[in-house]
Amino acid sequence: MRGGATTQSASRLLVIMDVLGSPLAGDGVAPDAVKVVRSLTRLVKLDFWLRCPDFLAHELLTEVEQERQPAGPTLRLVAGMIGGVAPSLHRYPMTKYLYGAYERPDNALALLASRKHIAVRRVNESSSNARRDYYLLPRGQEAATALQADIPEMIWYVRQAQAIGLIPEAVTGGRMRQRQYEHEAYKAVAAGKLIPDITEEVTLRAQELSARLGLTWPPDTQQDAAGGGHG
Amino acid sequence: MTQQDAGRSSSEPIVGADDWIDDIVRRSGYQEAEVRGALAVESITPPTGWSTARHSLAVRGVHFAGIKQFRDGTAAPFSFAKAIQPGVTGFGTQDENDAGKSSLLHIILWAVRGRTDLQDDVRQWLRGVLVEVTVNGEPMAVVFGVHNRRPRGKVLLLAPDADLPWEDLSHLSHRLVKEAFEASGDAPTAVPDLLEQLCEALRPHVRHELASFSSGKDLERVMDGIMSPRLGFEAIPSWGARRDGDRIDDADGALGVQGWPTWSGALLISDPSVKVVLGEELYAAVRLLQVYLGSPWAPVAATAQAFGRHLENRISVLNRQVKQARTAHTASLEQLQREIADIDRILAGLPVLADPEQIRLLVDALQRTATVYAHANDAWLQSSQAYGETSRLLESTEADVAALLEAAHTRRFWHALKPTCCPRCETDVLPERWAAEKTGRCSLCDSDLQLEPDHEPETKPLSQEELRRLLTDNSELDLDSLDDLSQARLAVLQLTDAVKSQASDMDSAKAERDVAYAALSAARSALAEVDTLAAEQRRLLELSRAQLAGQLSERSGARISDFADQVTALTRRLKIVQAAETASVTRRKEDQDELLAQVNDRLTFIGQHLGVRQLTRAELDGGAHMKITKGGTTTPFSRVNDGERLRLKIAVVAALLRVGLEAGVTRHPGLLILDSIGREEAKPADVASMIKELIQLTEDIPGLQVILTSAHGRYLHETLDAAHTYVVEPGNTLW
Numbered sequence: 001m002r003g004g005a006t007t008q009s010a011s012r013l014l015v016i017m018d019v020l021g022s023p024l025a026g027d028g029v030a031p032d033a034v035k036v037v038r039s040l041t042r043l044v045k046l047d048f049w050l051r052c053p054d055f056l057a058h059e060l061l062t063e064v065e066q067e068r069q070p071a072g073p074t075l076r077l078v079a080g081m082i083g084g085v086a087p088s089l090h091r092y093p094m095t096k097y098l099y100g101a102y103e104r105p106d107n108a109l110a111l112l113a114s115r116k117h118i119a120v121r122r123v124n125e126s127s128s129n130a131r132r133d134y135y136l137l138p139r140g141q142e143a144a145t146a147l148q149a150d151i152p153e154m155i156w157y158v159r160q161a162q163a164i165g166l167i168p169e170a171v172t173g174g175r176m177r178q179r180q181y182e183h184e185a186y187k188a189v190a191a192g193k194l195i196p197d198i199t200e201e202v203t204l205r206a207q208e209l210s211a212r213l214g215l216t217w218p219p220d221t222q223q224d225a226a227g228g229g230h231g
Numbered sequence: 232m233t234q235q236d237a238g239r240s241s242s243e244p245i246v247g248a249d250d251w252i253d254d255i256v257r258r259s260g261y262q263e264a265e266v267r268g269a270l271a272v273e274s275i276t277p278p279t280g281w282s283t284a285r286h287s288l289a290v291r292g293v294h295f296a297g298i299k300q301f302r303d304g305t306a307a308p309f310s311f312a313k314a315i316q317p318g319v320t321g322f323g324t325q326d327e328n329d330a331g332k333s334s335l336l337h338i339i340l341w342a343v344r345g346r347t348d349l350q351d352d353v354r355q356w357l358r359g360v361l362v363e364v365t366v367n368g369e370p371m372a373v374v375f376g377v378h379n380r381r382p383r384g385k386v387l388l389l390a391p392d393a394d395l396p397w398e399d400l401s402h403l404s405h406r407l408v409k410e411a412f413e414a415s416g417d418a419p420t421a422v423p424d425l426l427e428q429l430c431e432a433l434r435p436h437v438r439h440e441l442a443s444f445s446s447g448k449d450l451e452r453v454m455d456g457i458m459s460p461r462l463g464f465e466a467i468p469s470w471g472a473r474r475d476g477d478r479i480d481d482a483d484g485a486l487g488v489q490g491w492p493t494w495s496g497a498l499l500i501s502d503p504s505v506k507v508v509l510g511e512e513l514y515a516a517v518r519l520l521q522v523y524l525g526s527p528w529a530p531v532a533a534t535a536q537a538f539g540r541h542l543e544n545r546i547s548v549l550n551r552q553v554k555q556a557r558t559a560h561t562a563s564l565e566q567l568q569r570e571i572a573d574i575d576r577i578l579a580g581l582p583v584l585a586d587p588e589q590i591r592l593l594v595d596a597l598q599r600t601a602t603v604y605a606h607a608n609d610a611w612l613q614s615s616q617a618y619g620e621t622s623r624l625l626e627s628t629e630a631d632v633a634a635l636l637e638a639a640h641t642r643r644f645w646h647a648l649k650p651t652c653c654p655r656c657e658t659d660v661l662p663e664r665w666a667a668e669k670t671g672r673c674s675l676c677d678s679d680l681q682l683e684p685d686h687e688p689e690t691k692p693l694s695q696e697e698l699r700r701l702l703t704d705n706s707e708l709d710l711d712s713l714d715d716l717s718q719a720r721l722a723v724l725q726l727t728d729a730v731k732s733q734a735s736d737m738d739s740a741k742a743e744r745d746v747a748y749a750a751l752s753a754a755r756s757a758l759a760e761v762d763t764l765a766a767e768q769r770r771l772l773e774l775s776r777a778q779l780a781g782q783l784s785e786r787s788g789a790r791i792s793d794f795a796d797q798v799t800a801l802t803r804r805l806k807i808v809q810a811a812e813t814a815s816v817t818r819r820k821e822d823q824d825e826l827l828a829q830v831n832d833r834l835t836f837i838g839q840h841l842g843v844r845q846l847t848r849a850e851l852d853g854g855a856h857m858k859i860t861k862g863g864t865t866t867p868f869s870r871v872n873d874g875e876r877l878r879l880k881i882a883v884v885a886a887l888l889r890v891g892l893e894a895g896v897t898r899h900p901g902l903l904i905l906d907s908i909g910r911e912e913a914k915p916a917d918v919a920s921m922i923k924e925l926i927q928l929t930e931d932i933p934g935l936q937v938i939l940t941s942a943h944g945r946y947l948h949e950t951l952d953a954a955h956t957y958v959v960e961p962g963n964t965l966w
Binding site: 004005007008010011085088089090091092109110111112113114115116119143146147150151153 | 626627629630633634637638640644645646648649650652653654655657675
């Protein structure tokens with residue numbers, strides 16, 4: 001699988017559910033659950049941005065352009081994602097299908113489920129194609145915290161997940177899919193083919209945007225930027 | 232070579248005449264062979280000896296006709312004819328001048344000499360002329376029509392007993408002229424039939440037609456051809472010096488030939504005021520005297536003199552050409568050298584870089600540095616490409632390491648967590664299942680756990696030191712013996728080394744490229760700095776310098792030396808010719824001195840008889856000068872009065888004839904024509920005594936014929952019989 005070992009994918013999904021899952025307070029379907037990520041689509045699309053820092057950076061630049069995010073800190077964030085060796089170390093490309101970026105997460109989800117970290121529930125259990133929601137259970141919450149503590153590499157994914165949270169469309173799968181399709185290169189990829197690396201294009205765009213905004217590129221990354229990610 | 236040389240160069244060397252040749256060899260200082268050859272080339276040949284043949288020329292009759300123009304505009308046909316007897320014949324008017332006396336004589340001489348001094352108006356009037364002469368006893372008729380002054384006619388050899396009907400001829404002509412005149416009513420009428428009619432009338436007396444002519448020059452040529460050989464004259468080359476105003480130098484002149492028209496000048500005494508002893512042309516007197524004295528050396532000396540002058544002229548012309556060529560040569564050499572020096576100066580002032588050789592070197596350098604740069608650039612591009620590829624490979628290998636570490640770490644994390652339920656059905660794992668895991672069975676699916684993550688530690692990845700040792704070991708690596716992470720790290724190590732080395736390669740390639748680029752730039756700017764205008768200028772200058780140098784070497788002066796060689800050759804020949812002239816003149820003088828002594832004796836005697844008062848001695852020398860001693864005083868010929876001069880001139884001819892007769896030499900043909908005698912006489916009665924003396928001379932000297940005119944017609948009547956006189960009535964003209 002493109003996303004690395006099953007344990008790696010499971011680790012990323014746990015981070016997604018922890019950072020981007022919607023908090024719950026006594027949900028009827030999974031009474032113990034603390035957070036929920038609704039729909040497989042959202043889960044997969046979130047994983048795409050997490051695995052492809054170039055596409056995430058592209059969306060963040062759009063956020064800056066459209067003035068939904070402050071230029072300085074966001075550009076520093078972008079610089080951390082596409083500068084240096086970060087993209088090559090943390091990029092796990094995805095294949096595009098008719099419904100966009102997709103990779104079957106079942107094995108990773110099984111790993112999580114067997115440890116009672118998550119619970120998967122269909123909205124309508126009687127329908128085989130009803131929406132599936134993914135609930136983070138208290139043991140999953142603990143595991144996520146332990147993961148960050150035990151494996152320093154995971155901090156990168158946590159920060160990326162936090163950055164995804166800056167994008168308004170990240171709240172639903174459908175809107176994310178829509179937004180991801182807005183990129184020409186992404187849109188142009190034929191079904192079954194790997195989605196290309198757009199790091200260079202995004203770097204150029206970041207330079208232009210910085211120039212337009214009167215900022216230097218690359219920005220000074222000393223402050224709150226997400227560094228190399230691993231040491 | 233001149234045309235003349237070309238015409239004479241085939242001559243064989245002179246043979247014989249050893250005495251004369253020895254004289255010339257001695258005088259010139261050249262070898263005999265050269266002397267003989269040179270004289271042959273110049274056609275200066277020794278004489279064969281004296282001519283003793285008797286020559287005679289006499290006039291037997293004259294006839295002419297035409298249309299006279301009067302000053303008042305009227306015109307009248309005329310016709311004149313008179314048979315002339317041996318001895319003295321006189322044509323006279325009764326004290327009338329301008330009555331046709333001189334014209335009559337000049338018409339006779341026109342036919343005899345072929346040349347005439349006839350007044351132009353009379354010549355214009357004439358339509359026909361017939362003169363009968365005897366040459367060495369052979370009767371001939373010179374007959375011609377005249378149209379617009381131009382004679383056209385024939386020379387006819389007549390029968391020995393020919394007796395021309397002068398009166399009939401005169402009437403015939405008169406009738407024809409009159410008819411033509413009356414038919415046209417116009418003066419300058421042509422009488423085309425006149426010549427034919429006269430020839431027709433002569434036909435019974437004609438033996439042979441000797442020649443025909445169609446112009447004045449032609450008549451001169453024909454008469455020369457007829458008279459010269461018959462009267463023993465030869466054509467002698469003569470040098471005519473150019474007139475002062477026209478001549479370039481002393482040697483300037485033209486080679487001519489003197490023949491009968493010149494020699495016959497001695498036949499006429501028309502104007503005693505002309506102070507020459509023989510003939511009436513100043514320049515011809517000496518030559519006439521020499522010719523009439525008849526020394527065989529005279530023509531040789533004259534020829535040598537003429538050709539000598541001609542050679543001098545040619546040498547002079549050549550020297551002028553040499554001088555001109557040398558001046559032009561020197562001038563053009565100096566000009567060429569000056570131009571070359573100018574070009575050299577300009578070339579020296581041009582920038583050195585403008586030298587085409589320099590440009591060629593610069594272009595070569597540019598091409599060389601460009602090639603070097605291209606290669607260096609390629610090497611740099613290749614090394615940077617290799618560096619880039621290796622760098623990317625390193626990056627991805629490092630990413631692999633990171634992913635492997637991430638996978639290992641997450642695996643360890645997750646494996647540390649016991650499964651608590653079935654991920655499929657969420658059924659909790661039972662305690663006995665947990666216990667089964669300790670025996671190597673999966674707590675979820677009961678399958679055999681090959682690798683127990685909890686108990687069997689993962690293969691320990693090699694440390695960096697161990698990896699480095701592996702690389703430096705040179706031992707063969709077994710990839711299968713290595714875990715994934717160690718493999719990836721080993722690759723990273725190798726790639727890092729490779730990247731380092733390629734970065735160094737790239738740096739040195741770039742340095743080399745930079746050096747090559749600097750060289751290229753330098754070559755480019757060196758070429759750009761070249762003043763191409765100056766280069767072009769240099770090219771053109773060097774081209775024209777080469778051309779000038781070529782011209783300079785061409786002017787080797789070959790022409791000058793050719794001229795100079797000719798001058799040398801001609802000068803040698805001139806010296807021989809001049810020696811020949813001197814040798815011939817010496818011999819001629821020896822001949823002449825002896826004859827002149829006899830001539831002078833006769834001259835004095837005849838002069839005394841002709842009435843030169845108190846004459847004791849008349850002394851003619853070879854230079855045609857005459858000294859007259861009268862009453863103890865000697866005066867030159869030019870100082871005596873016209874009457875005495877006339878008598879002395881007649882005496883010279885008579886003396887020449889007399890000596891010739893006695894010595895068997897001399898060449899005067901015996902015809903003497905005297906115009907207007909008595910004109911210069913203080914006492915007209917002296918005319919009669921002179922005519923009597925002339926008659927005596929003609930009796931004493933066989934072959935002497937005198938034809939004279941005089942305005943003192945009565946003295947003619949007194950002294951001459953009717954057959955020998957033609958005197959018109961007082962107030963009339965001769966014709």
